[in-house]
Amino acid sequence: MNQKKEKAFEKEWKKATLANNFIFYKVMRHHQDACKQLLEMLLKIKIRKMEMHNEETIDLDHDKKGIRLDVFVKEARRMHDIELQVVNTKELPKRARYYAGLMALDSLKDGEPYKKLRDSHVIFICMKDIFKAGLPVYTFENICKENGKTKLNDRDFKHFFIAPTCAKIIEDKELKAFFELLVSNKPGSTYTSTLKKYVDDAKQNMQWRHQYMTYLRQRNYDLEQGRQEGRNEKAIEDALVLINDFNASPEVAAKKMNAPLEKVLEALKVPANV
Secondary structure (H helix, E strand, C coil): CCHHHHHHHHHHHHHCCCCCHHHHHHHHHHCHHHHHHHHHHHHCCCCCCCEECCCCEECCCCCCCCEECCEEEECCCEEEEEEEECCCCCCHHHHHHHHHHHHHHHHCCCCCCHHHCCEEEEEEEECCCCCCCCCCEEEECCECCCCCCCECCCCEEEEEEEHHHHHHHCCCHHHHHHHHHHHHCCCCCHHHHHHHHHHHHHCCCHHHHHHHHHHHHHHHHHHHHHHHHHHHHHHHHHHHHHHHHHCCCHHHHHHHHCCCHHHHHHHHCCCCCC
């Protein structure tokens, strides 16, 4: 890793706010009162007692895809997952469906009746309006398509809070201050001042800094590997054009296009020792 990249990573850590996924996760996980208050404000509920999931990842089976939940909270009759989403990955609705399903499986013990399932709330706090309808909040539950009003009553809810819109137009002053903190990093209430302090404290934690820098290095490595694979695929395609259209030998075509010879031969289905 070159020094330029390292300096960029260090700068990213220093500039990180609550709108950073890693910081948000650490603050909410390690300050459960703040997390409890946020949930109560978002869903307009009162939480008597809650517990945070002890593991960062839910693995239900060794051959199944596990998930990492940002903030996974359980109550006696409800369960919540809060996810901070900075970038629109074009897959959030499907992720919400997947998260809700795995949360339900994690919640229900073997042999328990389905009526024991807790209410499920998957919450995405988004920095962009992924639905582009101008609403501050989008709440979804299963309703009959034919009459538009009969509810399935499976108690499965997905909530999408659009931070910039919420910061402008919602009426709840405390909740509005929270979204203003996400958008501008400026606290406007006692609660958000406390959150800002938690963020500042988190950035002084050397263990967390090390974890974050390690994450950035791995992300950079994965991106570079992806780019290299893309370059290799393009080089192989160009080499095949030389072979098929201009009768070049695989060796000459691979060398000219800077493509891995073994991959060119594999694409031609020619044994590597030929």
